[in-house]
Structure formats: structure tokens, C-alpha cells
Amino acid sequence: MSPEPPTDDTVVAELIEALGEQIVLSSPVDVRFRTDWSGHLPAEPRAVVLARTTAHVSTALAICQAHRQTVVPQGGLTGLAGGATPQSGDVVINLERMVGIEEIDISAATMTVLAGTTLEAAQGAARGAGFELTIDLGARGSAQIGGILATNAGGNRVIRYGMAREHLLGFEVVLADGTVVTSLNKMIKNNAGYDIKHLFVGSEGTLGILTRAVLRLRPQCLSRHTALCVSPSYADVVRLLQLTQRVSTGLSAFEAMWPHFCSFVAEGLGRRLPVDPGDGFAVLIEVTGNHPDIDEALFEDLIGSALETGVISDAFIARSNKEVEELWALREGEPIDRLPSVINFDVSLPIGEIGGFAAACERRLIDRWPAAHVMLFGHIGDSNLHICVSIGAAGVDQLLAVDQLVYATVGEWSGSISAEHGIGVLKRDYLAYSRTAPEIDIMRRIKRALDPDNILNPGKIFGLRTGAP
Numbered sequence: 001m002s003p004e005p006p007t008d009d010t011v012v013a014e015l016i017e018a019l020g021e022q023i024v025l026s027s028p029v030d031v032r033f034r035t036d037w038s039g040h041l042p043a044e045p046r047a048v049v050l051a052r053t054t055a056h057v058s059t060a061l062a063i064c065q066a067h068r069q070t071v072v073p074q075g076g077l078t079g080l081a082g083g084a085t086p087q088s089g090d091v092v093i094n095l096e097r098m099v100g101i102e103e104i105d106i107s108a109a110t111m112t113v114l115a116g117t118t119l120e121a122a123q124g125a126a127r128g129a130g131f132e133l134t135i136d137l138g139a140r141g142s143a144q145i146g147g148i149l150a151t152n153a154g155g156n157r158v159i160r161y162g163m164a165r166e167h168l169l170g171f172e173v174v175l176a177d178g179t180v181v182t183s184l185n186k187m188i189k190n191n192a193g194y195d196i197k198h199l200f201v202g203s204e205g206t207l208g209i210l211t212r213a214v215l216r217l218r219p220q221c222l223s224r225h226t227a228l229c230v231s232p233s234y235a236d237v238v239r240l241l242q243l244t245q246r247v248s249t250g251l252s253a254f255e256a257m258w259p260h261f262c263s264f265v266a267e268g269l270g271r272r273l274p275v276d277p278g279d280g281f282a283v284l285i286e287v288t289g290n291h292p293d294i295d296e297a298l299f300e301d302l303i304g305s306a307l308e309t310g311v312i313s314d315a316f317i318a319r320s321n322k323e324v325e326e327l328w329a330l331r332e333g334e335p336i337d338r339l340p341s342v343i344n345f346d347v348s349l350p351i352g353e354i355g356g357f358a359a360a361c362e363r364r365l366i367d368r369w370p371a372a373h374v375m376l377f378g379h380i381g382d383s384n385l386h387i388c389v390s391i392g393a394a395g396v397d398q399l400l401a402v403d404q405l406v407y408a409t410v411g412e413w414s415g416s417i418s419a420e421h422g423i424g425v426l427k428r429d430y431l432a433y434s435r436t437a438p439e440i441d442i443m444r445r446i447k448r449a450l451d452p453d454n455i456l457n458p459g460k461i462f463g464l465r466t467g468a469p
């Protein structure tokens with residue numbers, strides 16, 4: 001059993017003595033460290049360690065472990081599940097000062113990067129060396145490589161390049177007791193025993209603090225073609241996906257938008273869409289390639305075949321960067337954020353079942369809250385559906401009732417309650433809808449083996465805040 005965190009300031013004094021006041025900020029600390037993007041229950045930590053090096057992280061964790069002081073790792077605080085939100089009395093270890101690209105290996109096509117580096121900075125460095133870092137998401141300016149790996153983030157290009165996990169070749173992590181594990185592997189093939197880096201990917205700061213990463217880079221793409229298509233039904237959306245994957249090896253985005261999503265967002269943006277989806281689905285397709293001389297014609301052929309076979313009834317091909325941006329602005333769905341008390345769900349189901357699930361879930365929500373807005377869109381090729389629900393200005397109990405209804409429906413359909421944003425605290429109570437008891441038991445056993453005193457991000461993903469994990 002681990003006791004409650006210490007109530008006096010001994011641990012803070014020791015941290016300051018070991019690391020100095022430039023590194024350790026003690027109470028009152030800046031409000032920005034109190035919660036992540038979800039805004040979940042902000043709380044003031046006991047101290048914030050702004051580590052610059054792996055040694056700082058190791059020293060801080062060793063001191064915290066000795067005092068059984070609870071610790072919350074923080075990256076760019078763009079997480080949407082409350083995973084980086086501290087509770088009063090926690091020590092935060094934030095990596096925003098641990099930034100930089102250590103190496104780009106041209107032959108291996110890898111980048112070795114410090115974990116606090118933002119995605120945008122890492123992407124820029126890769127481009128400067130003639131490569132592409134093919135992880136991409138809307139929070140790129142703030143989200144850090146460490147946070148992206150700790151949540152196994154997805155984003156816009158998963159259909160072509162996979163989740164963050166697929167980009168990671170080597171890593172460095174500091175364990176709860178301060179032990180540094182360095183494995184800066186650059187090789188694509190390495191089956192020498194368990195591939196332990198994958199334990200830490202998606203572990204949301206509960207098993208260790210990632211400090212460095214070796215990431216795979218890809219050749220830069222030389223062409224990009226984008227279209228907005230109209231598919232009459234969800235079955236046609238799936239057929240369009242299959243056709244596109246058969247014809248093109250370069251599919252890098254396939255974003256389906258349900259009718260109410262399109263009409264609501266277009267009205268909010270004050271724009272007419274270049275195609276009218278009516279009661280059908282709008283699908284944003286993007287294909288990238290390396291043969292600019294022929295890629296455009298191939299893309300037009302693809303759209304032509306889709307029209308001929310009837311899987312789409314209309315299409316608009318963007319001819320300028322401005323038109324591409326306008327299509328993506330529709331998909332970003334910014335007007336939805338203006339609705340009161342919007343809850344954003346990020347769920348996953350087998351591709352063929354998403355249409356049926358979406359209809360069932362929407363029907364249940366509208367039956368219970370007839371005036372609700374239910375907006376659906378998704379990275380369908382990645383089996384990922386986003387559901388945005390607003391039942392109007394609502395209290396906590398009503399919002400929890402919406403959560404319960406949606407996650408129970410996901411459970412009935414054997415889907416996942418988290419496609420890409422993680423569990424954090426916000427989805428912790430629903431984990432059993434998507435993981436069996438033996439699976440959760442294995443998670444607990446791994447947690448106990450690596451963090452027996454439960455000091456690292458306690459109460460996130462599963463388990464109790466104090467006591468055995």
C-alpha cells in the first residue's frame with residue numbers, strides 16, 4: 001500500500017536543493033500547469049519541475065519515489081482526457097524546456113529528438129533535411145513528441161503511416177525510481193526479446209517519463225490532391241474507401257462527414273459547400289504522391305471511376321491551396337465548438353459497423369434529449385468515429401448521463417471507447433466496456449512491476465489514486 005502524498009514541504013525543499021529554483025517552481029505555480037486541454041478539474045500542484053535533461057527527470061523521480069510523492073508527467077497539455085491534469089499535492093514534471101533535435105541520420109532515415117520538442121518543430125527539422133515526419137495533428141504547435149508517444153496519438157495521416165507507435169524505433173525513459181533506460185535503436189528489425197518500448201507508448205505517463213525518441217522519417221511527398229465527394233449511403237462510403245485503396249497506394253486521408261455535421265458546419269462558416277451532400281455523406285479524400293507529372297491524372301481517373309460505379313454521386317476536386325484549406329476547414333468543424341457544453345467522443349468500431357452504430361447511438365441520444373445536436377464525422381479508414389454531442393447548457397449529472405449512454409452503446413457494439421485520445425481520467429470508469437477483466441489485470445500487473453508505490457500519474461487509465469495500483 002502506498003500512503004497519501006506527504007503533507008509537508010520536505011520533498012519540495014529536497015527538489016530545490018538538488019535542482020535549483022530555476023528548475024523547480026514551488027507554489028503558487030502558473031495556472032497553465034493546472035489542467036490540460038480538456039479543462040478537467042484544475043488543481044494546483046505542490047511544485048512544477050521544468051526539467052531540461054534526462055538527469056533532471058531522474059533526480060526528481062528518485063527524490064519523489066523516496067518520499068512516495070505522487071508525480072504527474074506533462075507535455076504540451078493538449079491532451080483531451082485529463083491525463084496530464086494534477087491533483088492538489090502532486091508534483092508535476094513538465095518537459096517544455098527539454099527541446100531539441102539531437103540527430104538526423106540520413107542513411108537510416110531517423111530523427112533522435114528530445115521528448116519536450118513540439119511536433120511542429122520536429123516536422124520542420126525533418127523537412128529541412130529533405131524528409132517528412134509523418135505524424136500530424138491539429139495540436140502540432142503545442143503537442144510534444146513525448147506526449148504524442150505517451151498517448152499513442154493518431155491524427156490526419158494514420159491511414160497511410162499508422163499511429164505514433166508505428167513511428168517509434170528507439171526510446172529513452174525514466175522509471176518511477178529514477179532508473180534511466182536508454183535504447184536508442186535505429187534499426188527497423190530488432191527482435192531481440194520483448195520490444196519494451198511499446199509498453200510505454202500509450203501508457204499516458206503511468207509507467208515512466210519518456211525523455212528521448214528515435215523516430216522514423218519518410219521521403220517528402222511531391223504532390224497532393226484533395227477532393228470532396230458525395231456518397232449516397234454509408235455502405236457507399238465503405239465501397240469508396242475500398243475502391244480508393246485498390247487504385248491508389250498514396251491515400252493519406254479519408255474523412256467521412258454525416259449530413260447534420262455538413263449542414264451545421266457549412267452554415268456556421270457562412271459558406272455553401274462546392275458539392276451538396278443533401279441526405280448523403282461528404283467524404284474528403286486526399287492522395288499524396290511522388291510523380292507530380294502523372295499524379296493529377298491518376299487522381300482524376302480515381303474520381304471518375306467512383307462516379308461511374310455510383311459509389312459517389314458528385315465530386316469537387318480542389319485546384320489551389322486555398323481550396324484545399326477550405327475543404328479541411330469544413331472537416332475541422334470549428335462552429336461545433338460554439339455550441340454549449342459540447343462533449344467530443346472519440347470511439348472506434350470495425351469499419352463496416354460504423355454506419356449502424358452511428359445511427360443507433362444518434363437515435364438513442366435524440367430519444368432521450370430531443371433537442372440535442374449530434375454531429376458525426378470520422379477517419380473511417382482508421383475505424384475511428386468522432387461524435388460531438390450538445391444537449392444545451394447542462395449540469396455535470398446530465399453530461400455524465402450522455403457519457404454513460406454513448407459508452408454503453410460502444411460496449412454493446414464491442415467497440416473501443418478511445419480510438420486515439422487515451423483514457424486519462426475522463427474515460428477511466430468506462431474502461432471495462434472495451435477491455436476484458438484479464439486484460440485490465442495484465443495492465444495492473446505491469447503497473448505494479450514498474451511502479452510498485454503507484455507514484456506515477458496515479459488514478460489515470462485505471463486503478464486508484466492511492467494504494468496499490
Ligand SMILES: Cc1cc2nc3c(=O)[nH]c(=O)nc-3n(C[C@H](O)[C@H](O)[C@H](O)COP(=O)(O)OP(=O)(O)OC[C@H]3O[C@@H](n4cnc5c(N)ncnc54)[C@H](O)[C@@H]3O)c2cc1C
Pocket residue numbers: 036037072073074075076077078079080082083084095115136137138139142143144145146147148149150151152153154155156204205206208209210211420421424457460
Ligand atoms: C486541437 C487539438 C487537436 C487534436 N488532434 C488530435 C488528433 O488528431 N489525434 C490525436 O490522437 N490526438 C489529438 N489531440 C489530442 C492531443 O494533442 C494528443 O493527445 C497529444 O498527443 C498530447 O500531447 P501533449 O504533449 O500535449 O501531452 P499532454 O496533454 O501534456 O499529456 C498527455 C498524456 O501524456 C502524458 N505525458 C506527456 N508527456 C509525457 C512524457 N514525456 N512521458 C510520459 N508521459 C507523458 C501525460 O501524463 C498525459 O497522460 C488533439 C488535441 C487538440 C487540442
